[in-house]
Amino acid sequence: MSLFNVLNIAGSGMTAQTIRLNATASNVANADSVASSVDKTYRSRQPVFAVQAQGGADDISSTLDGYSDTNGSGVNVLGIVESNAPFQRRYQPDHPLADEEGYVTYPNVNIVEEMANMMSASRSFETNVEVANSAKQMVQRILTLGQ
């Protein structure tokens, strides 16, 4: 029954947004975790979302054929990628982790971007909760048919 599938889809959306929020929390928490070299510095982590469907996300012909394989089944987190944005190097010669030139490397976390990400993730999560609630009401209603 497709209404139960709505619950699965909304659940996958909630899971994906939770993972996104998790990555954001990690990024914000480590925004000031300095290191003395580039390869030891924390890199900003971002989740990659993709459609959960047969034939892959960009296979349009397979998603347009018939209804049975078109409905899709929610969203999937393909993985977490680390950002390749340049690091910030700050001149702090009195810092215990400073290198021989007196620089420390700060992570490539953009705190403003992360805050926007956090708000977007929490809003999307709420929307998925509302969808799940509506589906629940619809199923409950259909169970009263003929009473």
Place this chain on the structure above:
Amino acid sequence: MAINFSNALGIHERALNLRSQRSEVLANNIANADTPGYKAKDIDFKEILRNTNESMENMRTTNASHISDDYDESGNAELKFKNPLQPSVDGNTVEVHEEKAEFLKNALQFQASFRFLNEKVKGIKAALRSE
């Protein structure tokens, strides 16, 4: 005159089915609101309803001894891509607020169809009870 359930319940059974299918499609759009490259999809309800109506007309005009099964041929709902008002940079065409509004509207229309169907079922029950 024989009692035929598909005649007695009319279009509402199919409408209800289509509404629940559409809720799935809209839920999928909302879940993929942040997926890069995802294209928002929707069911063209009007077109499917028209097809259903036509098949019902056909059923009425043909010979009464014919046994027709219109449910299978008009049963598949075709998905179409939506045209976004403001497509985003990552290729995603979901407009969450519009999808939310559509989902809400769909849920209300589901309730309306359900009520029609429920009244039909109640009517049949009352007729069967013969009180």
